Amino acid sequence: MVKSIEEFAAAKVNLDLLVTGKREDGYHLLDSLVVFTEFGDHIRVSEAEELSLDVSGPYKAAVPLDGSNLVLKAAKALQTKLNIKTGAKIHLEKNIPAAAGVGGGSADAAATLKALMRLWDIKMPVEELSELGLTLGADIPVCLLSQSAIMRGVGEDIRKIAPLPPLYMLLVNPGVSLSTPDVFKARAAELSDIADRSALMDKTLSRQDFLNLCLAQKNDLTEAAANLAPVVTEVLNVIEKQSDCLMVRMSGSGATCFGLFADIEAADMAKNAVLRYNTDWWAEAAPIKM
Template identity: 50%
Template sequence: MKAKSVTRFARAKINLSLHVTGVRDDGYHLLDSLVAFAGVGDEVTVSEASELSLIVDGPLSEGVPTDGRNLVMKAAQMFAPSLDLSQGAAISLTKNLPNAAGIGGGSADAAATLLALAELWDVPLPDDPVSLGADVPVCLSPMALRMRGVGEYLSPIPPLPALWAVLVNPGVAVETPPVFKALCDKENPAMSVMPEWTRTADFVTWCAAQRNDLEAPAIGLAPVIQDVLAALEPSLLARMSGSGATCFGLCESAEQAEVLAAQISRDHPDWWVVASTLS
């Protein structure tokens, strides 16, 4: 009999805004962020097996660890208290997203693994998924949400209008801790009130008045991010996602996004460039 398997899509997470509003006593930063998800992502497949294992393939798999350093393995190990010690799974991760890129690739992979293994093993999700990373809880429900605290407080938002974007990463990995360390002002205003957005233009106007407080410190550590933002200037709004280095440019239509993505790809053939919807 063929072994049971479950596949989950790990969509790229995009911080349309990211406000750093304070720091807890334990050093974790408090956030206020509007998170949406792209139509591109990694893929996680889990199959019945006698032991836990991970293989990684895909166009951006080079350098991705397959041992306990990978969040996918850490996610799988969170189920240990509720499982028979002999129960395992063969996990396959197809990497289509760049690493350390500010689009939640590792967190999305971990969330997809949690969901896939819970279904495979017919067990509840582990408690405290935020312990894997601030983005894991929001990635468990890949729909646009407001994320606060250190990632554990999620709340619904008014429906997003149709959004198209170009996502660009210059091939430079940016680790999150140094970006937060380089942030000088750690207590900033939260996002403004979210209205009902009836048109894409209304949303872009509102979003332009928000911020990514990590953009300036990330540019200080990786100046090429400024080049990415410059390449996205023809869009309606260009901004960095997360702690970088991936940036997005919001566009008026799918056609505009495709044209801009093609132009940037021609000018920078070594960059990762994707046109996508956001939702």
């Protein structure tokens, strides 16, 4: 019987994103409160002589199958680092829109690394695996953790936080892909201070205290993303008008935006309303992972 391993690749959402500096090599320094949802992609790996990838799901057409694919890059990097002689058949069920600012490719790569380690029965310290992930993409270390965290620097500084209060999220994407380098290039030069997030570290906050902390921050890339894709502003406005919406913001470099809700019923009602407003948009309601 062929051995097969499955991993869930949860959608990553930046509740805020502060650009706090820029290194000499051009990489920006960030400070972000990151959460993950119960919605995402699925990775399945099984025994094979060579590495291969096939894709299913509603967004399979947007996934390259050549060497540019981050899943294959991650698999080959792990194979090379550990001198693994066998391969793997990798299957990706692609439910997260491409280039959407919710870490789809990074989550897929992180899930692939974890699945292959189980398939190949290998052990590696978390820090070493994160270092490998960081060479492939800034979001991969936090996606390897796949739980609420503060992400700083260029993605290497990850700090776990206390469990979150129950919250539900509506994700909305207008079908527009935004290039992260283009959005950073278009942003104003001003830098933000690192946020004081100490209240998140020791205990679970009440929902209102948590929201107050989130509302005190912002996403420094929103204006640039909206200038490149004006529909971002429209999406934010539509979400904000939904009943019981507690907070609305863009995630990452866009174009996906989100609203926070106290219960899944309110998030589902908002999802239906958004899809009635524009049937061409993508929307998904899901709990935030605790």
